Amino acid sequence: MPRHCVLPQQAGEGSLYEAIPSARARYDSHIGLAAFHRDIFLFKAPRPVCGWGILFNLVSRPRFGCFSHNAHDPIAGFLDVPRCCQPAAPVAMTDSARSQPKLPVQQLVILVVARLAEPLAYTSIYPYLPEMISDFGIPQVDIARWAGLTTAVFAVSQGLAAVPWGRASDRYGRKPVVLFGLASTMICFIVWGMSTSLTMAIIARAVQGAGSGNVAIIRTIVAEIVPVKELQPRAFSIMPLVWSIGSVVGPAFGGFFAQPATKYPDWFGNIDFFHRFPYALPNLIASAFFLFSATTTFLFLQESLSSKRGQHDVGLTLGHRLTHLFTRKSKPPRPSDAETPSDQEHPIPSQKLSAPEPPPGMKEAFTRQTVISLVAYTFTSMHSVAFDQNVTVFLNYPVMEHTPENTQLPFFFNGGFGLKSDKIGIIFAIYGTTCGLIQFFLYPPLCRRFGILKCWQFCSIAMPFIYIITPYASLFPTQQSRLTAVVLVLMLKGLVGIIAFPCITILFTNSCSSTRILGTVNGFATAFSGFARAIGPATTGFTFTWGVRHGCIAAAYYFLAIIAFIGAIPGFMVEEGDGPTRSEAESVEEAAADHQATARTRLVKGPFRATLDNLLNQC
Structure with a gap:
């Protein structure tokens, strides 16, 4: 008998089965992928197989082989193929292939669907917000101030609720929140x-902000399921890409469907509801997507909090039954799908293997680098969101003829673009499309070439100059030239903004010391950025109103440039960290959850089991 094979009669199926999770744990600790799915055992019956061919979803798929006699590391030797089973030259798995991680695409797609809800809700109001406030009876010169306050109240309430939502997710799980x-x-x-x-509008925005803590929670989930540094630029760039998609779709349908009875009288002119509530249609359309997002999350999102993994999830069970139902309709079940007695031979205890450690204190969680990254993130949120909100008011402000009496360049001049909600929606759709293309094609290679930190530093320096040149787009003589100029400025803003946010998010996440407090830390980040997103639009709105009354419409953008300059300073004190680590107790706890899931997985079924046993005996 070749020494390469370990027979069930020698080692026992139970001992070999028990050895698998420990080998998998060592493998996970080597590449740092404890959150990936490791419960699937894949076999290929048509190819001659010896031993238990175990293959992770994290590596490429070479030929299966046998376990070597090295019981200390079964993963290292499971491709050691004896001559009796070699159809060709042995194929060895290289270290690079073995250690190459992959993104958990399925879970990220579900998070994308859930995350898309907020940019839709946040950006779809931009095109019609000035007209909506005007319909409430607010004078034209005060629209910017009240638009800023409407945006601010959402951010303040979201900031106040962010830390409680973060703590709730650390206690009850990410999915319920x-x-x-x-x-x-x-x-x-x-x-x-x-x-x-x-x-009524301000109260609705305040309650909406207080009820949603998903920004921090989804960011925490991404950090938990993608702990590998090499994958983080791609993973963390997905959510800003989602924001870019929402920034395209949201303003587009917000501007297109606002006031439908007036814009499309043939379709909606006879519906009294849309005369009474002219801004309800885009919100009803978005709510249908929110319902779809909630349903998808309930059925398919897996809990990422280590202390809650392995617990019964009604939504996942229902989702599994639904997918199994449709799969069974398209593909009849085989007799081999029945469970074998070995499925129940080695039940895994459901209790935790060790008591969980208490979460680290605030001093331990908020290191110097975490605080610096948090300050940089807060300032970036303040001026970036304030710009996006205020530029809609600038686009809606009436065009003015520039004369020597009302214009004293370079500082004193007035006038906007005089655009309605549908045109503003188109411009923001172009803006969001640019952000998405940059995020998809430019961001990953730029980060690989220059690094996360250098990309962030460049963007933080470029933003103030973009803010300064923005108001001068209204000085061009024709409407076409003005629109071309402002679109180019917005594209520049999209270039630096869409790179800056994922970079500072990665720097902030990697400055944390432990995954056990990621939810709380991200809650604080959302709280601070929420206050910043409240202060920024509110103060910018007041500055815009003051500037219009004093013949200096550019005052708001000078103000934003000053904030951006101040926010760029912490960026040159930030250092790239190694990322949050998992404690020993947490790793054991997660391994227990994975062990439970593995015990519920059928190891081999039907004729495949008999084929493998016969091949083992032949060896």
């Missing part, structure tokens, strides 16, 4: 669209 946030956003968004007064 995400589901509640989606449901809350859907309801409040409908109420916002049916607002008949400025007070």
Whole structure:
């Protein structure tokens, strides 16, 4: 008998089965992928196989082989193929192939669907917000101030609720918090669209902000399921890419479907509901997507919090049954699908293998680098969101003829673009499309070429100059030239903004010391950025109003440039960290959850089991 084979009679199926999770744990600790799915055992019966061919989803798929006699590391020798089973030259798995990680695409897609809800809710109001406030009876010169306050109240309430939502996710799990946030956003968004007064609209925005903590929670989930540094630029760039997609779709349908009875009288002119609530239609359309997002999350999103993994999830069970039902309709079940007695031979205890460690204290969690990264992230949120909100008011502001009496360049001049909500929606769609293309094609190679830190530093320096040149786009003589100029400025803003946000997010996440407090730390980040997103639009709106009254419409953009310059300073004190680590107790706890899941997985079924046993005996 070749020494390469370990027979069930020698080692016992139980001992070999028990050896698999420990080998997998050592493999996970080597490449740092404890959150990936490691429960699937894949076999190929048509090819001659010796031993238990175990293949992870994390590596490429070479030929299967046997376990070597090295019991200390079965993964290292499982491709050691004896001559009796070699159809060709042995294929050895290289170290690079063995250690090459992959993104958990399925879970990231579900997070993308859930994350898309917020940019839809946040950006779809931009094109019609000035007209909506004007319909409430607000004078033209005060629209910028109230638009800023409407945006600010959402950010303040979201910031106040961010830390409690983060702590709730650390205690009860990430998935329940995400589901509640989606449901809350859907309801409040409908109420916002049916607002008949400025007070009602502000209250709806405040409740909507307080009920959603999904920004921090989804960011935490991404950090937990993608702990490998090499994959983080791609993983963390997905969510800003989602924001870019939302920034395209949201303003487009927000501007297109606002005031439908007036814009499309043939379709909606006879519907009294849209005369009474002219801004309800885009919100109703978005709410349908929120319902789809909540359903997808409930059925297919897996819990990433280590202390909650392995627990029964009604949504996942229902989702599995639904997918199995449709799969069974398209593909009849085989007799081999029945469970074999060995499926129940080695049940894994459900209790935790060790008591969980208490979460680290605030001093341990908020290191110097974490605080510096948080300050940089806060300032970036402040001026970037304030710019996006205020530029809609600038685009809507009436065009003015520039004369020597009302224009004293380079600082004193007035006038905007005089655009309606549909044209503003088109411009923001171009803006969002640019951001998405940059995110998809330019961001990953730039990060690989120059590094996360250098990309962030360049973008933080470039933003103030973009803000300074923005108001001068209104000085061009023709409407076409003005629109061309402002679109080019927005494309530059999209270039640096869409690179800056994932970079500072990665720097902030990698500055944390432990995964056990990621939810809380990201909650604080959302809280601070929420306050910044409140202060930025509010103060910029007041500055815009003051500037218009004093003949200096560019005052708001000078103000944003000053904030951006201040926010760039911490970027040159940030250092790239190694990322949050998992404690020993947490790793054991997660291994227990994986062990439970593996015990519920059928190891081999039907004729495949008999084929493998016969091949083992032949060896």
